[in-house]
Amino acid sequence: MKTKERIVSAALQLFNEQGEANVTTNHIAAHLGISPGNLYYHFRNKNDIIHQIFLQYSDHLRKGFTPINGPASASPAVWFHYLDAIFYVMWEFRFFYANLNDILQRDDELHRQYLEVQQELTINLQSLLRELNKQQVLAIPDSEIEPITEILRMLVSFWVSYQSAQSLTPHISQAVLYEGVSRVLLLLKPYVQPEQGLEMAKLMAHYQALATKPSDPFHK
């Protein structure tokens, strides 16, 4: 990895482990064993690094939720794909979700980019739900596609914040985030067509098992 990439990767790791507010550019440089000057050669400041991380985040959101059309969209493998993509983005960028409004409110350019990618995501999620309706996997009334998409986005975006409020000593483990993924399934469950009930039960069981698993010590 080039130094620039190593800086971004170390920053993401430290932000996730210690909270973005507690990590300075000096911490990042020290963690990598490079001089602050070397870091400043690549990035003007911490916000500059956050912008770089945000590009990765946007990229995952765009690729992870590109709708698949036709009968292929109805296969259970596709559900696993989307639900794992939700978990991945929540886990990989949890520092961002832990502090979403603070980070957005202090940086209008980042906020603009966030709104842009959320707009694309909204369109993708709506197409995805409409396609699942068409393939008779779901039966969501047309007028409810928009508000349900919104609730899903909200649930994923604020699950980390919600969990942080629920304890004096919150610990955002992988299990906690898989619980969020299970809630996404629960929200969609009433709209699942009866013929798909068995597949749905399997999906629920899969993510609920992950949600009750004790923390993996290697992935705290």
Add this chain to the structure above:
Amino acid sequence: MKTKERIVSAALQLFNEQGEANVTTNHIAAHLGISPGNLYYHFRNKNDIIHQIFLQYSDHLRKGFTPINGPASASPAVWFHYLDAIFYVMWEFRFFYANLNDILQRDDELHRQYLEVQQELTINLQSLLRELNKQQVLAIPDSEIEPITEILRMLVSFWVSYQSAQSLTPHISQAVLYEGVSRVLLLLKPYVQPEQGLEMAKLMAHYQALATKPSDPFHK
């Protein structure tokens, strides 16, 4: 009103209008035309005032969601009561929801009280949903009462934060909060028994009309 009550009421108003972080005890005193010394006679600091506001918040949560038992719980008037209580608490204490994690994380005692009242609220909401099941208004599978209660609490607690992230110049109007109330109904809609469909449609129409109403200039 006594000076102490006037301070709490002015603080709540200013926090809601300008954001809690932007309001100092000096602002509050100036707003009331009293000296800072007079304010400090009643409250040691801003946190002390927030604790007082939090007591009002807890009181509303406790009273607003006390479950009603028996057939009375199935009357549409009861739905209006609970949904209006959700709106009231979101509107009246919107500064708190706008900044929930910041406010809780800097004050362990407040956070402890918050967890206590949320625990009571959870028990009340679960009894309420179970009673509505019993009265054949809802048909929520037993195993889903808990996670659905959790999603409802999350939706109400983070609706303001979610809306703040969705715009470069967010404005938390009454209409925006009524939209949150509509989402609560939407979440419960799939579990409403068919015989109650008409009542549900009326409720939805009522809150959706409030959600699309232009801001009342007297209640910005």
